[in-house]
Amino acid sequence: MTYYCMNCWSEIEKDTIICPNCGYDQQKLSNESFSNKLLKAINHPEPQTIIRAANILGELKIKEAIPSLLSKLETEKDPFIIKAVVESLLKIDNSLFHRIREVISDKQQLFIKKILEKQMSQNSKIVIPENHKRSLSVTARHIESSLNDMEELLKKERKESVTEKIIFNMTQEHREKILEIIKIIREKNKNMFEELDLNGNVFYEDRIIRSRISHIWTLLCDSTANALKGYGDLNAEQAQIIDKHINSLLDTVQEIQSIIR
Incomplete structure (x- = not known):
């Protein structure tokens, strides 16, 4: 098994207390805070350790990690580490999107193209207050539901039942014209839903x-x-x-x- 100094990550002997390379006291590690241990792990020689540390820093939204993570991006070449660090930074603060693009090279951007495209899409959405968002979400859902009902009726897909009889009294020409307009309304409603980042229903x-x-x-x-x-x-x-x-x-x-x- 290989042992490393927790400060400079140079190889050391198993029972080493003071690192011969940087002078760090290995016994101090137990007194370090959890976030400091994670920050130190960002420079660990093992890629999986770095990725795990970056993921945890992102989930916990530890803002103190931002400088270290940005610094890591400037020199890192491993695409998996780059992806983990970028995702971590965006979880901590998604406004770092432009800063990340400034730091990383064109080659690095190829590794995380999908992440950047997704973030660009999210950044293009208009942020509205939560109360307005809830109200407009209900509006969009009701519009969609009403359009579905009308479409089903106009296509004569709605089945009659014992308790409900439908009298089809419109011309086919009128039905087709309304169906075309319904498509337009549906598309406009979809645009509103996506641009304002509204909430849909999830049914079980x-x-x-x-x-x-x-x-x-x-x-x-x-x-x-x-x-x-x-x-x-x-x-x-x-x-x-x-x-x-x-x-x-x-x-x-x-x-x-x-x-x-």
């Missing part, structure tokens, strides 16, 4: 099913003969037939609940 299949089943269950429980007394009296036969249907529906809905439980 099982949560949607649970939510819908819970809603159906509540509706059915509120529709028993006893629950409907507020709307007026029912005779025994009326109450019996209503409860027959409601209880049958509840039993079947419960089968879905047992699957997703």
Whole structure:
């Protein structure tokens, strides 16, 4: 096993206390702060140690590491280390993007082209206050949802059901014109969403099913003969037939609940 001085990273013997190269007392390491140990590791001879240290410095957003990381970029040739250091710097402070480009060479930029392109894209987005961002995110999501509904209807992909009948009373010419305009609205909404860096919804299949089943269950429980007394009296036969249907529906809905439980 090879041992290194924790200050200058020159090779030393296993039990060396004072480095013969730089005079550093190896016993002082235990008194160093965690961030200082990470900073020292930036110049470690083993690439994986440098990469791990850079990753941790970035995750912890240790601003004191910025000068050391920038200095590392000026001389580093290993593409994996360059990538780790750049990612770390951008996590600590993404406004360092232009400073990074000044420090690294054209050849180094080739190693991290995708990272730089991604950061350029993010920098081009307009930052708006969070309250406005939330409101506009809801607007964009509702626009998208309404466009989907209209498109489904105009393409006659919406299926009729027992409780819903659609009368198609528009000409095909009008449908096609509206569908073209919907494409334009969709693209403009997409541009707004991306430029303002708005937030979309993320749905989990099982949560949607649970939510819908819970809603159906509540509706059915509120529709028993006893629950409907507020709307007026029912005779025994009326109450019996209503409860027959409601209880049958509840039993079947419960089968879905047992699957997703």
